[in-house]
Amino acid sequence: MSVFPADALLDKTLWALMGLITLFLFLGAVVLFALLVRQKRYRKLWAVLPVILPSYFLYQCICTYTALANSPAAVSLVTWFAGLPGWLVLLTCMLLGLAEGLLFRSVSIYKKNRITPMSVKEATDSLPMGICAYLPGGQIVMTNRAMEDFCLKAAGNVLSDGEAFAETLRSGSLQTDCKAVMLGETPVIVLADDTAWALSEEILSDEKEKTRILRVSDITETYQKTLALRSIQEKVSSLNRRLAKANREIVDLTAAQEVLNAKIKIHDELGSNLLSIRRYLQSGGSKEERAEIVGRLRRNLTFLKGEPEVPADEYDLMMETAARLGVQITVTGKLPQTEPHKRILATAMHECLTNMLRHAGGDELRITITEENRKLMAVFANNGEQPDGEIREKGGLASLRALTEQGGGTMTIRSTPSFAILLELPKEVENAL
Numbered sequence: 001m002s003v004f005p006a007d008a009l010l011d012k013t014l015w016a017l018m019g020l021i022t023l024f025l026f027l028g029a030v031v032l033f034a035l036l037v038r039q040k041r042y043r044k045l046w047a048v049l050p051v052i053l054p055s056y057f058l059y060q061c062i063c064t065y066t067a068l069a070n071s072p073a074a075v076s077l078v079t080w081f082a083g084l085p086g087w088l089v090l091l092t093c094m095l096l097g098l099a100e101g102l103l104f105r106s107v108s109i110y111k112k113n114r115i116t117p118m119s120v121k122e123a124t125d126s127l128p129m130g131i132c133a134y135l136p137g138g139q140i141v142m143t144n145r146a147m148e149d150f151c152l153k154a155a156g157n158v159l160s161d162g163e164a165f166a167e168t169l170r171s172g173s174l175q176t177d178c179k180a181v182m183l184g185e186t187p188v189i190v191l192a193d194d195t196a197w198a199l200s201e202e203i204l205s206d207e208k209e210k211t212r213i214l215r216v217s218d219i220t221e222t223y224q225k226t227l228a229l230r231s232i233q234e235k236v237s238s239l240n241r242r243l244a245k246a247n248r249e250i251v252d253l254t255a256a257q258e259v260l261n262a263k264i265k266i267h268d269e270l271g272s273n274l275l276s277i278r279r280y281l282q283s284g285g286s287k288e289e290r291a292e293i294v295g296r297l298r299r300n301l302t303f304l305k306g307e308p309e310v311p312a313d314e315y316d317l318m319m320e321t322a323a324r325l326g327v328q329i330t331v332t333g334k335l336p337q338t339e340p341h342k343r344i345l346a347t348a349m350h351e352c353l354t355n356m357l358r359h360a361g362g363d364e365l366r367i368t369i370t371e372e373n374r375k376l377m378a379v380f381a382n383n384g385e386q387p388d389g390e391i392r393e394k395g396g397l398a399s400l401r402a403l404t405e406q407g408g409g410t411m412t413i414r415s416t417p418s419f420a421i422l423l424e425l426p427k428e429v430e431n432a433l
Helices: 008-038 042-047 049-065 072-081 086-113 117-125 145-154 162-171 220-283 287-304 314-324 341-360 396-406
Strands: 130-134 140-143 179-183 186-190 196-204 211-218 328-332 364-372 375-382 410-414 420-426
Touching (some): 008 042, 145 211, 162 211, 179 220, 314 328, 314 341, 341 364, 341 396
Antiparallel strands (some): 179 186, 186 196, 196 211
């Protein structure tokens, strides 16, 4: 049997090449058989047998025919094989190769379209978060590469017992340079390389054996920003305390200055009162005039009797100052006692009292406190003269607006139908200046 009878060397080379081809066909068929067994596709094994047996038979025949191998068991078959035309052998090899290629394609498509334990493992290994599933007692069902690396860095050993590893993380018994902290209600493990991992656990209760899922997620960026924010908050809190102290000192100094100004004014009025008494005594007067003079003198003398102790509470300080100045403060509702609301309202009382005495000439300051939609509403009004035009914010009013906005609130000045200052503050304020 010859493919190229005219050229013996070419004919022999071609048969040697076909021997190698049939060998590869046989080995490929064996690999296909193993892959189908691994995929548990036992019904497909019959499709591999027509490839394994002919490829092995052709390999033996070609090797014996070309004297590359000597298999006595195949001598009788080789005698029959030698009588076949060469083109038929080539065609058989091509058909076997085509059949084997189709089988490999079927195995590849099946692998891509089916979820296998290995595909699940490969998918979880590609995740940036660590996952470990284990049964009660610590037997690990599944873990990924990220969790294995995390276990080595945090606990210093290989992940072999899920329950023991979870207990290590809960108790904080970590490597020397690692630490366990709380970020809100979330436990966080900070490794030696300063990466932060959020820890979470879950129990799958819909199974007979309750599988526990342990997860760690990289939150390094969030953790670093949280630390920076806490540092800023500490600085802001310190500044708040300093500003509160300074504000109380300003209120005390301003109140003392107002009292001093009132004393000077009353001192000046005493001279006027003495003149009024002199005129009353010289020319005579009615009982009403006499009662008015007596009342004015009593108020002035009461105020000048002494320097009472300044109360510690800002509201009490404003009430006492107003009483000394002959002003009545009427409060409807409940004044807030928490900061920064108390500081803002005390400052507003002081500013409204000062402006009323200087510009409006009133003797009653009305304060209305209400709460609605998680907001605190405060309205300041008086019985003095109404302003002629638009109010220009400067000095105390500008400072009051800034303090209100720092506390997360808003300030509105109303000119019509009557003058009033409206403050709107959130009931809960964090780190407000």
